[in-house]
Amino acid sequence: MKFLRNLLAAIFGTLIALGLILVLFIGIAAISGSSDKVTVKKNSILNLKMKTIVKDFAPKSDDPFEQIFKMSDKKVGLNQLLNAIENAKTDENIKGINIHTLGINAGVAQTQTLRDKLVDFKESGKFIYAYADVYDQKSYYLSSVADSIYVNPIGAVDFKGLSGEVLYYKDFQDKTGMKMEVIRHGKYKSAVEPYLYNEMSEANRAQTLAFLNSIWNELIDDIAESRNISTEKLNTIADNLLGRNADLAIENNLVDKAIYFDEYVSTLKSLVGIENDDTLNTIDIESYISTGKGRISSTGSDKIAVIYAQGEIIYGKGDEEKIGQDLIINALKKARKNKKVKAIVLRVNSPGGSALASELMWRELEITSDSLPLVVSMGNVAASGGYYIACNADKIFAEPTTITGSIGVFGTIPNISELAGNIGINAEQVSTNKSPSYSVFEPMTEEFRAVTKEGVEQIYTTFLTRVANGRNMTVEEVDEIAQGRVWSGTEALKVGLVDELGNLDDAIAYAAELAETTDYKVRNYPSYKVDFEEKFSSFPFSKAKEDILKEELGEENYKIYKNIKQISNLKGVQARLPYILEIK
Template identity: 65%
Template sequence: MKFLRNLLASILGFFIAIFLIFLFFIALASIMGSGDEVVVKSNSVLELDLSTNVKDYAPKDQNPLAEALELNDDKLALNKIINAIENAKTDSNIKGISIKTGSVNAGIAQTQAIRNKIEEFKESGKFVYAYNDVYSQKNYYLSSVADSLFLNPVGAIDFKGLSTEILYYKDFEDKYGIKMEVIRHGKYKSAVEPYLTNKMSEANREQTTSFLKSIWNEITEDVSKSRNISVENLNLIADNSNGRNATLAKESNLVDAVIYEDEYKEKLKGNSDKKINTISLEDYIKSGKGRISSTAKDKIAVIYAQGQIMYGEGNEDVIGQGLINKAIRKARKDNKVKAIVLRVNSPGGSALASELIWRELELAKKEKPLVVSMGNLAASGGYYIACNADKIIAEPSTITGSIGVFGAIPNFNKFADNIGINAEQVSTNNSANYSVFEPMNQKFYDVTKEGVEDIYKTFVNRVANGRNMTFEQVNEVAQGRVWTGSEAIEKGLVDKLGSLEEAIKIAAELAEVDNYRVRNYPNYKKDLKEAFKFSPFANVSKEEILKEALGDGNYQLYNNINQMKNLKGVQARMPFIFQVK
């Protein structure tokens, strides 16, 4: 009896301790979360630093512990950046913008959207200046929108045109006996090409050259307009690396002056004797300027689909039919939501998950206008879920299309033979079985190929019905080929070029509402136990550890192989291995 009493007391004491620890963390979260309110002082300059990872949608973690203990990943939300610049136009405390960022951690389409918004900001009459010690190409593209652009005397500008590098694994597979068995439809479906050959196919080279030129044309045309340099001269500057030092950059008119940072700070003051206050983009957003205030009752729902598509619930970085479909249903059933905008930023992924999301969007479209806004990527499965919208709006540099499918399965037969492993199988039926330790048999290949072909036909039919095209017309521009937004308009895959803001306005027009506010979906919640998986004293991600240990090049190789390893089922995925630089 005494033993039982002691046992119950121990159990009760354990739960009381857990409860007290929980209360301690809640109190700590409350204390740490009650910091000083950010106030925008008069005579301020908004400083844009985009070296933090920019995502289309980066909502705050609704777990107070994660926020208080700084367990969230550093990130900036594109929608909040755009809203902040819009608010700065009419904010009397903001005198101008200073673009001063070590790098631009955003995609080309996101960078172009921010650049276009800064161009709009200039219409207010307020100044935009830019300064850097060294400009990367993307950084220079963003900064070239400034009224005046400055460079450190010993600095440089990396302006050389676009290129991409693709790693091929065929010789590695042959050498070590570990390979991927691939079944695909689409001669341009190059996501799996590195596992089939040791060099780039002509079809892949054709599409890669095409979309790189299209993006480069966008960049040079924008820079040409801002810097008053002809596109022809910009290409000569790129060919000869005439931004490689400050003297050449100034002679080439890439910058207005070569000065030190202290001199730049004086220029921000202008002719004013008053003290200039700088406020970071992050703090300006925290002050409440990251959203557009509205008292309107009607709403336009913006549903963010970002990341690769995988069958399952999904999260902030992965599109799963679970979370996305819940968001679509919630927006559809909300009487105050008058239209839906699906913001897609995805290279694609699971064909099954894409079909399930397509179906939910099909149901929503029957009740409310549906508009798609494309970000950096809306390719393959990303295009699958977009194709049935009433209107599709893409950025000029969006990578889209890639209408094709494939299946990829690892095979270790040769490797097993090399190390002396023999696998024997016993089956009750003569079905199309597959073993990673045996060569793929014809029966399994035929069944899998049939599945790939069926999904490809379904995919093309979905596009044909959504875009009011014939199967043959879609098939002509499909075959897994990727297009930029500018090219996709010509092919009938996109209706108009524009930003997310433009897509929201079009959705409102289709819904015939003038006064509305934006409601963002989905909501991301973490379980309490997830917050305790991390230590506030060791807040380092697995990705950061691997990059540090392997180096960027080796990490890219590891990441490519790891993503292929995790694929399940037939894939509608673009060539995610493209790394534009």
């Protein structure tokens, strides 16, 4: 009895101690956060380093564990970056912008939006200068907007055109006996191609080359205008790698001068009118945002609601990384109940996912459009399920470099019957009825395949109907441009999948026009609430596991691991982007 009493006392003592430690940590975080107040000094330069992950929407977390223990990657909202640059135009303390980045943690469409905002910033008469030891293509594209571009004397500009790579697994499946059974609709629905073939189909190669060329043409058109180089010359530079060292980069007008960083700092000092011995005042854009410059002030009482649908579409709740129907439906209902909200803009940045979740969100958007103007703004990608939820808007805006379309569906089911046979495993089934059933240990029967194919066809037909009704097209017209084919924003405009090329600001302005309001504020949705039960269930091992895998496998192998894991977790019929493709 005494032992039990002592044991319980020890347990309670431990819990109390942990509680006190937690309170102490929260107090320390609050004190340190309040003491780090950022101010913008006179004659400051705004630094654009772009190391932080850029999301369309990245509200400040209300999770104390994340703030104390840094349990997630640091991120910044694209809307905050754009607002900060807009505010810097008229900020007397900001004399110009310095782009100094080795890489940009943003998609191509996001980068183009940022670049367009920097073009607008230059109209204020303030300067933009850029420096890097080495430019990759995305950082060079952003930096090409600068008045002058500098590179390290032993640096380079990696300017070579766009390419994409897809891994194929058919031989692996044949050798191991592990395979994916595939049911699909759409000759371009190539998400499942790696399980069926050893090489890329001609249809997939054609669509991939088409949208890569479309995106590339957008990039070099912008660079050509800023650097006064013809697009033909830029393609020649890319074909022959004529930026591969500093001398060639200067000779071909990709950069203006090769200097060391300390010399570049001296150049910046002269631009703000201080002596070389004086201290150069700089402020990172994330710190600038923390001063309140990530918002645009307005006295208007009307509101335009911007609802961010970002990430893979899953059936369920959803969070900041994934789109769940619960999250989006609740956001739409809250916006509709707010009498000050006069219109809604749905910002889509998603490769798609669960067809059922997409249908549920489509229905809520349909209800919403009956009472409020509904406008869609497409980000880096709005494909398959991402297009499904966009198709019934009053108007669809896409960036020229947006990846969209992919109107098609597929289902994948793992099968290890050959592997099981090879290692001596035999599975026997007993059923009460004759309905087609499936086991991963048995080959798929034709009866089960037929039933599953019927489900895929039904969802594809529904998808076509949703798009046809939303776009005022016939089902046959949609089917011609569907079949799972992927389009760039520019291409999508030509075939009628989008209405206009433009960014989020353009979509918001049009929504306000439909609502007949000129003085308004933007209200962002959804709000991401912390589920402490979920937080405690994974604390603190989830992050540790990720770090260990990255350390052991390396970044590239860890990406492959994540891709395989993501594919293996697919459930049900999918409406998603045809493949995992990283544009470099």
